[in-house]
Amino acid sequence: MAQEDVFxxxxxxxxxxxxxxPSSEIYDGLAAVYDYxxxxxxxxxxxxxxxxDSMVRLxxxxxxxxxxxxxxxxxxxxxxxxxxxxxxLIDNKDSKKRYRADVLVEDQIAKYEDKIEKEIAKxxxxxxxxxxxxxxxxxxxxVIEHVAKHDALVERYKKAMNSNDLNELRExxxxxxxxxxxxxxxxxxxxxxxxxxxxxxxxxxxxGAMKIYLRPETAxxxxxxxxxxxxxxxxxxxxxxxxxxxxxxxxxxxxxFIFRMREFEQMEMQFFVRPGTEMEWFKKWKETRMKxxxxxxxxxxxxxxxxxxxxxxxxxxxxxxEYKMPFGxxxxxxxxxxxxFDLSQHEKFSGKSIKYFDPELNASYxxxxxxxxxxxxxxxxxxxxxSYKEETLENGExxxxxxxxxxxxxxxxxxxxxxxxxxLPEKAQEIMNTMRFHFNCQYDEKDSIGxxxxxxxxxxxxxxxxxxxxxxEDNAVTLRNRDTMEQERINIDNLLSIIxxxxxxxxxxxxxx
Ligand code: ATP
Numbered sequence: 001m002a003q004e005d006v007f008x009x010x011x012x013x014x015x016x017x018x019x020x021x022p023s024s025e026i027y028d029g030l031a032a033v034y035d036y037x038x039x040x041x042x043x044x045x046x047x048x049x050x051x052x053d054s055m056v057r058l059x060x061x062x063x064x065x066x067x068x069x070x071x072x073x074x075x076x077x078x079x080x081x082x083x084x085x086x087x088x089l090i091d092n093k094d095s096k097k098r099y100r101a102d103v104l105v106e107d108q109i110a111k112y113e114d115k116i117e118k119e120i121a122k123x124x125x126x127x128x129x130x131x132x133x134x135x136x137x138x139x140x141x142x143v144i145e146h147v148a149k150h151d152a153l154v155e156r157y158k159k160a161m162n163s164n165d166l167n168e169l170r171e172x173x174x175x176x177x178x179x180x181x182x183x184x185x186x187x188x189x190x191x192x193x194x195x196x197x198x199x200x201x202x203x204x205x206x207x208g209a210m211k212i213y214l215r216p217e218t219a220x221x222x223x224x225x226x227x228x229x230x231x232x233x234x235x236x237x238x239x240x241x242x243x244x245x246x247x248x249x250x251x252x253x254x255x256x257f258i259f260r261m262r263e264f265e266q267m268e269m270q271f272f273v274r275p276g277t278e279m280e281w282f283k284k285w286k287e288t289r290m291k292x293x294x295x296x297x298x299x300x301x302x303x304x305x306x307x308x309x310x311x312x313x314x315x316x317x318x319x320x321x322e323y324k325m326p327f328g329x330x331x332x333x334x335x336x337x338x339x340x341f342d343l344s345q346h347e348k349f350s351g352k353s354i355k356y357f358d359p360e361l362n363a364s365y366x367x368x369x370x371x372x373x374x375x376x377x378x379x380x381x382x383x384x385x386x387s388y389k390e391e392t393l394e395n396g397e398x399x400x401x402x403x404x405x406x407x408x409x410x411x412x413x414x415x416x417x418x419x420x421x422x423x424l425p426e427k428a429q430e431i432m433n434t435m436r437f438h439f440n441c442q443y444d445e446k447d448s449i450g451x452x453x454x455x456x457x458x459x460x461x462x463x464x465x466x467x468x469x470x471x472x473e474d475n476a477v478t479l480r481n482r483d484t485m486e487q488e489r490i491n492i493d494n495l496l497s498i499i500x501x502x503x504x505x506x507x508x509x510x511x512x513x
Pocket of ligand 1: 097217249250252258259260261262264265266331332333334374375377378379
């Protein structure tokens with residue numbers, strides 16, 4: 001299936017089965033804002049639990065926090081967001097479409113990478129076992145040419161971004177002959193900076209009202225509570241604070257479903273360390289976070305690290321964990337070594353000391369910080385991409401299935417009476433009433449059993465039990481496995497012990513330690 005089709009299919013699947021709806025749909029929607037339906041909210045909650053438990057439960061030195069969305073406006077001055085939380089935008093004069101100038105250039109860099117990879121793959125196929133990739137890279141004229149163009153562009157781009165040179169950014173777009181995908185022309189405006197923060201007013205009178213911002217990241221709520229948490233939890237460095245919450249960005253380009261939203265949710269953890277040890281911890285958190293992703297079993301080749309060409313004003317190292325979406329490898333999580341920038345800035349702007357006294361060193365210092373920051377919505381999207389399957393069955397019928405890891409699946413067990421009479425619904429309700437205390441179950445008595453299985457496959461339910469007339473006599477049910485479609489007859493008394501372990505979060509978490 002073409003990758004573009006996969007994307008379209010998933011968007012409509014999400015709507016049809018209650019995962020994601022466009023926001024305010026009956027009013028024709030609101031750009032880049034989405035609502036999570038009855039299935040989506042369950043999957044989202046399970047993703048958050050997987051992250052939260054992996055951070056807060058599995059690490060004795062990480063605690064949680066839930067700070068407000070509204071914060072004192074000076075916080076955003078101190079953090080640099082008022083002055084520098086900008087994206088460079090450019091318009092195409094013919095199509096009137098707006099683009100992020102940096103994204104246009106990064107896409108061009110990716111095109112060169114793609115060309116190189118394709119040459120290598122072609123040669124590897126041609127030469128088979130005797131293929132020497134390193135040698136081919138060194139000697140093949142086409143690869144050499146692509147690599148040279150790629151490296152020169154990366155260098156030029158890095159320089160332009162680091163010096164905030166908007167004219168040079170435009171020149172790069174012109175020199176690389178980048179065209180607007182809609183109009184196909186190179187008729188570009190100048191590049192301008194655009195601040196991504198939403199603002200509103202707090203207070204009732206016009207005179208006394210204060211301009212405040214909707215937070216564009218949850219991180220600052222952690223920094224300004226650093227002292228409160230450290231003192232009341234008596235945490236010793238190194239330690240971390242984790243938080244899940246909404247963030248808001250007035251994104252310039254917002255046309256990739258829940259990949260880029262104006263209101264989204266982040267799961268962020270700030271890990272405070274001794275100055276000088278931050279690179280060691282950066283490396284450790286890179287590994288830990290990659291393991292968390294790969295633990296879902298979608299295949300290691302679906303993920304890669306992408307080190308930043310341009311470091312943010314606060315960072316001395318940064319990488320992204322990218323997932324292979326149908327529209328290319330894209331960032332799902334950022335891991336940043338933020339130095340002591342944020343705590344020092346808040347110390348400066350608030351006039352309060354945020355130093356840590358290290359009893360082992362007998363010295364005070366401002367801790368350095370490693371951040372892991374992942375978007376719940378992008379994670380959600382990557383899980384859908386990875387788990388969406390269309391299968392043709394032996395009998396010629398087809399099924400659409402979401403092969404979501406059982407622990408994350410919105411519904412764990414569907415309870416299905418074969419028919420709607422003869423006491424079968426009552427028996428099924430008895431099972432519901434035992435199982436619902438352990439995990440999310442769904443009762444369904446409508447349509448043929450085949451149709452009901454298909455509906456459960458489409459929402460990713462790992463197990464179904466069918467109650468038939470025989471059940472009333474021998475207390476046994478048919479347990480059906482989503483992935484293998486195998487059915488086995490089991491006693492109701494064993495049902496819980498057979499599935500509980502497989503669908504529990506513990507099954508995922510225990511591989512992480
Ligand atoms: P991008 O370069 O794609 O705009 P970013 O580097 O600005 O992302 P961060 O500031 O590092 O993103 O935010 C951390 C995480 O929050 C991202 O990895 C992503 O998963 C998520 N995120 C950021 N912006 C959005 C958005 N507009 N919609 C959905 N998720 C987002």
